[in-house]
Amino acid sequence: MEPRINLLNIHGRRRKFNSSDRKDEIAITIWALWFSRNKFVHEQKMQSIEEVVTFIRGFSREFRGISSILQHPRPRDLNKWVPPLPNWVKINVDTGFSAARQHAxxxxxxxxxxxLIMGSGFKTHNLVRSVVLDEATVVLHGLQFAPEMGFSNVILESDSRLVIQNLQSSKEDYSEIRxxxxxxxxxxxxxxxxxFEFVARDWNSAAHAMAVEGLKRFEDFFWVEDAPVTALEMADSDQRFN
Structure with a gap:
């Protein structure tokens, strides 16, 4: 004889339900009963009412918890440009490369x-052998300019994961950018x-604008508390999306 369970007594206590909760509870209960029935028919194992009820209650709590997380995901700060702490500055760097002209x-x-923009600039190079070499070179340029502005606490961000990993590592670097x-x-x-920190390319747009501006010219430029219009627009966009 197959086990019978009174559905009205499964939850044992009164709880407020909305329509979505009720549908979830019914679906979980039906599934649990069907699973219990199959174990009896195919394996000749009969679950007690307490075992079935315990399973339904536990699975229902877990399901509600997971649903809540999925409906209300935590914001991901890594998906936006975040300003540094007070008394710090953040240097974002990027490179532009023209293979046809061997110009970067x-x-x-x-x-x-x-x-606030404290400084900006770009340097141009010819006969560049690879993009990764220029991505490492721009780190040097950013670090060289910052002390001249009097900054002592800096965070340098690049969207080159390889360069940042090598800078963060304490192991010996045997790559071409060593x-x-x-x-x-x-x-x-x-x-x-x-x-040194990695930043997603989408949130390195102000530095990218600086590199693109540099590709249009064949001489170095530097600004104090200013930047080209395109970089200013990207920096303003970073702030609006926070």
Missing amino acids: ASGFIIRNDEW PLTWDAKALARNFSSCI
Whole structure:
């Protein structure tokens, strides 16, 4: 004889339900009863009413918890440009590269905790062998410019995961960018604090605008508390989306 369970007594206590909760509870209960029935028919194992009820209650709680997380995801701060702490500045760097002309530009922009642009610039290079070399080179340029502005606590962000990983690693670097990362680490020791961080390309747009601007020219430019119009627009966009 198959087990019979009184559906009205499964939950044992009164609880407020909305229509969605009720549908979920009914579906879980039917599934649990069907599972119990199959174990009896195919395996000759009969579950007690207490076992079935315990399973339904536990699964219902877990299901509601997971549903709540999925409906209300936590914001991901890594998906936006975040200003540094007070008394710190953040240097964002990026590179632009023209394979046809073997021409590259290293762009950087420096902002403080109040979103203000403290400095920006780009340097141009010819006969560049690879993009990754220029991505490492722009780190040097950003670190060289910051001390001249009097900054002592800096965070440098790049969207080159390889370069940042090599800068963060304490292991010996045997890649082609080794001389550049070695110089960057040496420059970092001149600051009171220097942190290297990876940033998604979408949130490195102001530095990218600096690099693109540099590709249009064949000479170096630097700005104090200012930047080209396109970089200003990208920096303003970063702030609006926070």
